[in-house]
Amino acid sequence: MKRTKSCRICRYYEPDENFCAVAPNYIGKAHLCADFELGIELDEEEEPIDLKTFTYEQFSKAFLEKLLSPYGKVETERTLTIPPSPDIDLWFAPRVSELPQDLGLLARLAKTRALLEPYHHPVTPDEISASLIKLLEVQGEFHRAADREKDSVGLDLPRLWILGSSISEETLEGFGAEASTKEETGIYVMAPAFKTGLVAIDELPNSKETLWLRLLGRGKVRHQAILELVALPAHHSLRSVSLELFYNLLSSLEALPEKDDEDCLLIELLRSCQVEDS
Template sequence: MKRTKSCRICRYYEPDENFCAVAPNYIGKAHLCADFELGIELDEEEEPIDLKTFTYEQFSKAYLEKLLSPYGKVETERTLTIPPSPDIDLWFAPKVSELPQELGLLARLAKTRVLLEPYHHPVTPDEITVSLMKLLEVRGEFHRAADREEDSAGLNVPRLWILGSSISEETLEGFGAKASPEEETGIYVMAPAFKTGLVAIDELPNSNETLWLRLLGRGKVRHQAILELVALPAHHSLRLVSLELFYNLLSSLEALPEKDDEDRLLIELLRSYQVEDS
């Protein structure tokens, strides 16, 4: 990864120009910061990619995009305006007043503008912190746009939902997240001002309402959800879409150089249904 050029004093990042945009006398691009000194470009070692995590998380984003795209605008890996902020995993803005009931819990989570951050592994405090930083940056974008348009009354900032295969009690307590009294077991919310909720997928009850989120779980939770998915009527639109994505995941898992028992069990399960569907 190559660092972008920046002012060593104020740390403003601008990858395309050698200037500092926060100088007191800044007008257009004509003036430099009085203390401007160009940061040095350094080639840094790329962090190795965890292929397994990448494979599962790409599946999660493709799956959510496929389910939600008929009902609104979906952006995966949406870039934030202030680099080097990490990209949003999935952004959804509904274009319908109400999502179909067959999406169950997912429809309720995505009824307004929302950031969705899926994690195949147990969510860590650091990952929650990064997700919150993304939300705060998006809220900043909304507030700046409202200021430009002088329309703060119509401000409708999005919510953040973090979807984890599991979330430890210690992690939940660390962020002050409480079980939502209005939702199923496994749904936690932070203080209202944060507009943030967390879904512990392994705690969700087995029901049609939670099926489409339990398919993003792992181990026994995902196995049970796949059995329920296959048991749906053959003409069910979401059944077909979901199985196609799982068969794509199967191809990716088969190509992994290293597999654990969980991967092998999932591969075996998906192969059996792929043969039946062919």
């Protein structure tokens, strides 16, 4: 099947020359989509991207990158070595022995090398399966590197954390995921060999420990977390950078051609926060 470089948002492309028609060298030839992304290869028959999902998930990745980048190597959309596998949403390799306690639960999830896969919508079994494939391919890269160096003793393989706004009980049971502890809600783990955990954000308790993950939730969960974020002391190290990302999200949401009630409520809340914060 022919593939061509095109705008990921509006899918405009130049079929005769196989380049992205909105690339800087060709700005005179094409109308610029407001939120175009260059250099994305798409099958001609592929459905256009869901702009709303794209907006929320780009925010989630940018948010996690901003929080974690001071403490290790962060890669978003990391490409796997075996095509045509989809990219990893976010890869994190810590360069410090311990992340700040201010990051709460997120610090615990990112204490070792990990793939982080955030989902704004309820996670489906197919999405979990796709994430597991990514994990296995990354682990395969580690095994191959160890074989080349003839050093596979004590190989520290990365983990996978799937962060979902919600995860159904049926889906959890289907993958044999169980609560990590009786004391914690919203955190599930698969059998140890899978090195995979799942976070159901809507089940997390309202606490400082979970704040940074609840900000990736949706509906009332995210709204409550945003109010807690705004209430943090003005000098808090993560308050201003987090609010800046939310205000960027506000601009993106306002530009959406179609908005549902949840989007409108979030826009209203963020506008109010922006006024109070100015």
